[in-house]
Amino acid sequence: PPAPAPAAEAGAGAEEELPQDWLDAKKLLDDGEAVEAKVVGSNAGGVLVRLGNLRGFVPASQLAPHRKASDMALADALELVVDQTLKLRVMTCQYGPTRRSQRLVLSETEALKADRIASMRAGDVVSGKVTKVEHFGAFVALDGKPSLSALCHASELSWEALRHPSDAVRQGDKLQFKVLSAEPRRNRVNVSLKAMQADPLLERMGDVLTETADDDAECAIVPGVEAVCERLRAVEGVVGVTMGRCGLERRGGSQDF
Secondary structure, X not given: OOOOOOEEEOOOOOXXXXXXXXXXXXXXXXXXXXXXXXXXXXXXXXXXXXXXXXEEEEEHHHOOXXXXXXXXXXXXXXXXXXXXXXEEEEEEEEOXXXXXXXXXXXXXXXHHHHHHHHOOOOOOEEEEEEEEEEOOEEEEEEOOOOOEEEEEEHHHOOOOOOOOHHHOOOOOOEEEEEEEEEEOOOOEEEEEOHHHOOOHHHOOHHHHOOOOOOOXXXXXXXXOHHHHHHHHHOOOOOOOOOOOOEEEOOXXXXXXX
């Protein structure tokens, strides 16, 4: 599932009472904008960055995957990041009267995800694996880097009426979807499975039937068609009405006259 939304706390004072550097950091958080910051140190849990006059923290789990080589100790990998400039997003901005009560947490992975989401457009076809099915829809891990989680709402899973999303997809299914919306600010992607198929209500008779039945061949009459024929025959100027091709589709019937 998508990561929880970043949180901001202004502490005891009103926003206008915050020091300017904290106001700037809070604006970055509220706007979801990325910022570049230089790494000035590292510790056992991550790296320290300088943002204006503030010192922020980037947990090791929030650094880009390529910075954490599997054949290298974490402390050594973090040390290599020192003096580099990273593109980051503010995830937590908490101001307090003492340094111990202040928290400024940033993420490189969230900034990379936002860049990828910003490159997506409605209608793009993406591939992914269903990771979780809920009553409101399915979560999908999209292929590619950085990893992204998208939501396919229950109403976008199938043209058919579903009792539960699990009637259409199961955990582990690998499928293609169409992007409905991509929001970099919120790192949110909504996709559709049913958009990969044509709306059955818009199909033409020629798409439903490949062959025309012989005139003498029996064809199941679409319910209600006979009554329609009677009304048409009663219209002034109509000489006669005969039925041609007919077909029963999943969501309705089709009839040629």
